[in-house]
Amino acid sequence: MNPEPAAAPGAAAGTGPRQLLDQQFDRDSLVSLRSAVAAHASSLGLPDERVEHVVLVAYELASNAVRHGGGRGRLRLVADDGLVGCTVTDQGGGFRDAAHAGLVRPEPTASGGRGLWLVRCIADTVDISSDETGTTAVARFAVH
Numbered sequence: 543m544n545p546e547p548a549a550a551p552g553a554a555a556g557t558g559p560r561q562l563l564d565q566q567f568d569r570d571s572l573v574s575l576r577s578a579v580a581a582h583a584s585s586l587g588l589p590d591e592r593v594e595h596v597v598l599v600a601y602e603l604a605s606n607a608v609r610h611g612g613g614r615g616r617l618r619l620v621a622d623d624g625l626v627g628c629t630v631t632d633q634g635g636g637f638r639d640a641a642h643a644g645l646v647r648p649e650p651t652a653s654g655g656r657g658l659w660l661v662r663c664i665a666d667t668v669d670i671s672s673d674e675t676g677t678t679a680v681a682r683f684a685v686h
Contacts, residue, residue, distance in 0.1 A: 559622035560620065560621045561619075562583075562585070562619040562621055563578055563579065564616070564618045565617050566616050567604055567608070567617060568614040572605060576600070579600040579617070580597045582619050583597065583626065586685065592683065592685070596619075598664060599661050600617060600619070600681075603630035606657055607631075610634060611676060612632055612634035616631050625682050627682045629678065629680045631676060632677050636675065640671055640677060644662045644670075645662060661679070661681055666682055
């Protein structure tokens with residue numbers, strides 16, 4: 543899996559990815575991270591609903607990193623050739639079968655598991671890899 547998203551609006555075709563945001567985060571900085579993602583996604587001229595999608599996915603992935611991935615992580619937002627990519631990495635212990643995480647809707651009585659399912663429902667593509675050194679989740683959004 544390529545950990546860097548290959549895509550984003552606002553950049554001319556063939557000019558390569560444009561990094562919009564590269565920010566470390568922990569539990570105390572999730573709200574400010576959310577605001578930063580919203581500001582950068584908005585700066586691309588995305589429709590409000592698409593900005594909300596990028597923000598929700600970024601927040602869910604970052605929250606998972608805090609909750610399950612060692613309490614902190616790094617978020618990168620990249621724009622390139624009609625796509626916006628959001629990459630969240632953590633250094634937690636990883637989890638089994640990351641590639642299939644969130645593919646099935648959790649039962650209403652399940653105590654968790656909805657975050658990754660929502661991420662997969664909202665983003666155009668999602669790739670998740672995980673091992674003992676941590677987890678990387680990459681969500682991509684076409685710019686419409």
